[in-house]
Amino acid sequence: MKLHQELLELRQTEKRITSEILTKLQEMENCRGYLKMGHSSLVDYLVRGLGYSEATAYQRQACVRLAREIPEIKEKIDSGDLSLTAISTAYKHLRGKPIGEKRHLLKSIENRSSREVKKMFLEPMTPLKIQKTEYADKVYLRLELTHEQNQRLEKLKALRSHKHSIESLLVEFIEKELKNYENTKFKLSNSKNPRQIPKRLRNSVLKSSGYKCQFPGCESKYFLQIDHIHPVRRGGKQNPENLQVLCATHNQQKG
Numbered sequence: 001m002k003l004h005q006e007l008l009e010l011r012q013t014e015k016r017i018t019s020e021i022l023t024k025l026q027e028m029e030n031c032r033g034y035l036k037m038g039h040s041s042l043v044d045y046l047v048r049g050l051g052y053s054e055a056t057a058y059q060r061q062a063c064v065r066l067a068r069e070i071p072e073i074k075e076k077i078d079s080g081d082l083s084l085t086a087i088s089t090a091y092k093h094l095r096g097k098p099i100g101e102k103r104h105l106l107k108s109i110e111n112r113s114s115r116e117v118k119k120m121f122l123e124p125m126t127p128l129k130i131q132k133t134e135y136a137d138k139v140y141l142r143l144e145l146t147h148e149q150n151q152r153l154e155k156l157k158a159l160r161s162h163k164h165s166i167e168s169l170l171v172e173f174i175e176k177e178l179k180n181y182e183n184t185k186f187k188l189s190n191s192k193n194p195r196q197i198p199k200r201l202r203n204s205v206l207k208s209s210g211y212k213c214q215f216p217g218c219e220s221k222y223f224l225q226i227d228h229i230h231p232v233r234r235g236g237k238q239n240p241e242n243l244q245v246l247c248a249t250h251n252q253q254k255g
């Protein structure tokens with residue numbers, strides 16, 4: 001059938017392109033060129049720079065990182081024995097394992113669907129698990145507790161008898177913690193250590209940055225650090241004008 005023939009050819013092209021993209025992404029990861037473009041990580045570059053969905057971006061990143069360690073998996077990806085979804089499902093379970101074991105586990109997930117792979121790595125019960133699902137108008141959080149944690153939560157609820165629901169406890173906690181951070185009145189510190197930034201000054205710098213990395217082009221809201229624009233060791237002062245917010249990656253890059 002002609003249509004089938006055409007699809008087979010397109011599928012071959014698709015495989016070839018996927019493989020080419022992975023090769024180029026590896027180059028990009030090796031030179032970390034995305035940092036200068038204002039991206040905080042390869043995933044960030046894949047999403048904002050190349051327009052991948054977040055889920056796809058994580059898959060690509062997992063493959064790039066694994067392929068750097070175990071180059072032969074690229075052939076398996078090209079031949080279709082290893083799917084990108086299977087690799088990314090297994091990826092987090094491979095972290096920290098010796099290379100021999102990684103190879104062995106990767107071998108065991110060849111030609112399996114991501115659902116099968118998920119079953120192979122049944123996750124152990126973590127002490128506190130939250131499942132988050134985002135919708136256009138709201139976010140659902142599903143919280144998984146051990147019986148012991150639940151008992152402690154019930155105890156807290158009983159102690160705070162005027163608040164009767166877990167929901168109101170949680171909302172109260174969020175508001176209290178945020179208020180703590182958003183309180184930005186500060187005095188310039190008399191502290192002997194010029195690197196140590198008082199909490200209120202820190203909060204004020206964070207607030208004026210919009211709680212995100214200030215490196216040009218970067219939007220990262222994670223692992224934010226306060227950086228002295230003019231370094232302390234070269235006489236940089238600890239005042240708001242000399243402080244900026246950088247994500248860990250850009251702070252590290254600045255050195």
Ligand SMILES: [Zn+2]
Pocket residue numbers: 038039040213214215218219220246247248249250
């Ligand atoms: Zn950044």
